[in-house]
Amino acid sequence: MHAGKLVFAQVMEFAPWHTFRRLVIKHRGDFNVRTFNCLDQFLCMAFAQLTYRESLRDIEACLCAQPTKLYHLGIRGKVSRSALADANEARDWHIYYEFAQALIRIARRLYAKQPLGIDLNETVYALDSTTIDLCLSLFPWAEFRSTKAAVKLHTLLDLRGAIPAFIHISDGKLHDVNVLDLLTPEPGAYYVMDRGYLDFERLYALHRAGSFFVTRAKSNSKFKRVLSQPVDRTTGLICDQLVELTVFYSQQGYPGRLRRIRYRDPEGRTLVFLTNQLSLPALTICALYKSRWQVELFFKWIKQHLRIKRFLGNSENAVKTQVWIAVAVYVLVAIARKGKSEQVTRIVV
Numbered sequence: 001m002h003a004g005k006l007v008f009a010q011v012m013e014f015a016p017w018h019t020f021r022r023l024v025i026k027h028r029g030d031f032n033v034r035t036f037n038c039l040d041q042f043l044c045m046a047f048a049q050l051t052y053r054e055s056l057r058d059i060e061a062c063l064c065a066q067p068t069k070l071y072h073l074g075i076r077g078k079v080s081r082s083a084l085a086d087a088n089e090a091r092d093w094h095i096y097y098e099f100a101q102a103l104i105r106i107a108r109r110l111y112a113k114q115p116l117g118i119d120l121n122e123t124v125y126a127l128d129s130t131t132i133d134l135c136l137s138l139f140p141w142a143e144f145r146s147t148k149a150a151v152k153l154h155t156l157l158d159l160r161g162a163i164p165a166f167i168h169i170s171d172g173k174l175h176d177v178n179v180l181d182l183l184t185p186e187p188g189a190y191y192v193m194d195r196g197y198l199d200f201e202r203l204y205a206l207h208r209a210g211s212f213f214v215t216r217a218k219s220n221s222k223f224k225r226v227l228s229q230p231v232d233r234t235t236g237l238i239c240d241q242l243v244e245l246t247v248f249y250s251q252q253g254y255p256g257r258l259r260r261i262r263y264r265d266p267e268g269r270t271l272v273f274l275t276n277q278l279s280l281p282a283l284t285i286c287a288l289y290k291s292r293w294q295v296e297l298f299f300k301w302i303k304q305h306l307r308i309k310r311f312l313g314n315s316e317n318a319v320k321t322q323v324w325i326a327v328a329v330y331v332l333v334a335i336a337r338k339g340k341s342e343q344v345t346r347i348v349v
Contacts, residue, residue, distance in 0.1 A: 006069065006073060008046075008047060008050060008073055009073055009074065010336075011050070011332055011333065011336050012074060014332055014335045015103070015328075016103075016106070019099065020038075020039065020042070020095075023095050023099055024037075027092045027094055029091050029092060035077040036078065036083040036084070036087060037077060038087075038091055038095060039074070039076075040075050040076060040077040040079075040087075041084065041088070042096065042099075042325060042328075043073060043075050044075065044084055045084075045088075045312075045321070045325045046325060046328070047062075047073065048307060049326050049329045050329060054310060055310075055312065056312055057081055059079070059081075059084060059312075060079055063075070084312070085312070088312060088317070088318040088322070089313055089317060090317075092317070093317050093320040093321040093324060096324040096325050096328060099324075099328055100325075100327045103328055103331040103332060104163060104165065104331055106331075106335060107161065107163045107331045107338070108161070110161070110338045111158070111160045111161025113160075114161045116160060116291070117287075118284060118287050118288060118291065120190070120284075120288075122188050122189055122190060122212075123160070123186060123188075123189040123190070124158075124159045124160070124189070124190045124192065124288065124291065125156050125158060125159065125189060125190065125192065126156075126157045126159055126192045126193070126291065126292045126295035127155070127179070127183075127191055127192070127193040127197060127295070128154075128155060128193065128292070128299070129153060129155065129176050130153050130155070130299040130303075131150050131152050131172055132150060132153070132308060133148060133149075134149040134151065135149065136148050136149040138314045139151075139314055139319070141171070141315075141316050142172060143173055144171060144172025149171075151172065151323075152169070152170050152172055153167060153169060153308075154168040154169075154170065154174075154176065154179040154182075155167050155298065155299070156191075157294060157295040157298055159291055159294055162294055163331065164298070164327060164331075166182075166183065167327060168182055169323055175196075179197075180202040180206075181202065185205070185206050185211040186209075187210035188210060188211070188212075190212045190213070190277070190288060191206060191212070191213045191214070192214045192215070192288055192289055192291065193214075193292070194215065194216060194292065195216045195218055197215060198215055198217070198221075200245065200250045200254035201252075201253030201254065203254060203276075204253060206276075207254075207276045212275065212276055212277040213274075213275060213276060214273060214274075214275045214277070214285055214288045214289050215273070215275070215289075216271060217260065217272040217273070217274050221245075221274075222245070222246045222250075223243035223245060223246060223258075223260060224243060224244045224245075225242075226241075226242045226243060226244055227242040228240070228241050229242075229282075231282060236263050236286075237261070237262070237282050237283065237286075238263060238264060238270070239260075239262045240282045241260045241261075242257055242258075242259055243257065243259070243260045244258070256276070258274050258276060259275050259278050260273070260274055261275070261282045263282075263286050271286075271289075273285055273286065273289055306329065306330060307322070308322065308323055
């Protein structure tokens with residue numbers, strides 16, 4: 001009979017609990033709490049994420065079925081639906097947001113040398129969002145349309161290890177392009193995004209910060225060709241040009257020159273890429289945009305394996321608490337997959 005640690009306890013060993021306790025003190029999460037503290041809440045919600053629990057009743061029934069093992073899971077308080085519901089409503093979601101950020105810093109350092117599949121040493125980010133539909137009568141704060149509510153997860157994914165470097169949770173009405181205003185550009189890094197983020201003024205802000213971007217042109221974009229480079233059409237490349245914007249307001253937003261690459265993929269679709277990176281080979285730019293698909297796989301994975309489509313509370317605090325704990329669990333699994341706990345705990349958070 002196996003008498004070692006439970007799998008859940010082994011995964012939780014990778015978490016920097018000293019950081020968690022410091023955040024609880026900072027936000028006074030355990031103020032006036034007698035039994036069911038923030039750590040108990042986090043462990044119960046993390047257990048629900050990893051074991052596919054669908055409701056508060058489901059969590060309570062599953063955990064209370066083996067009460068002698070709760071101590072070995074790290075849970076010291078009494079688990080009940082009411083205690084967990086009250087905690088999700090009242091405990092500040094910033095505790096779990098900042099804890100997830102601490103885990104992200106650890107994971108990104110562990111995956112810093114992860115190969116990209118592209119001959120680049122710089123950091124490559126993929127930016128995208130996903131919408132989670134909600135019931136308008138239950139979530140009136142998450143405005144989206146006249147008949148339904150929704151929240152959006154705007155994610156900046158570090159492609160080395162598929163670690164989310166930035167996540168912003170908003171209501172469904174926030175347009176994707178506005179998230180560019182919330183980012184702090186990293187000089188030398190590459191930002192890969194789809195046409196929903198095509199705003200020349202905001203892209204020029206990335207350019208001025210020393211960052212590179214790769215995106216797709218819209219069908220109504222107007223350019224003036226300045227220079228054409230020879231291309232090998234057998235590779236799928238159609239043209240590689242240096243262009244300037246001709247529309248007045250677009251030109252005011254981005255007064256510099258852009259590189260436009262037209263490419264026909266193996267399925268016969270013609271794609272037009274825009275970038276401010278003028279020196280990389282054209283096929284590398286195409287491969288960079290293709291790597292953006294990893295953020296779509298990230299959204300697919302968390303929706304399939306984590307509990308972020310059915311929420312255990314209706315308030316904004318409860319929803320954000322559940323999402324940030326789900327992100328923390330995802331990153332914890334990535335850390336556990338990468339190395340031993342002794343290697344992780346040496347990293348200063």
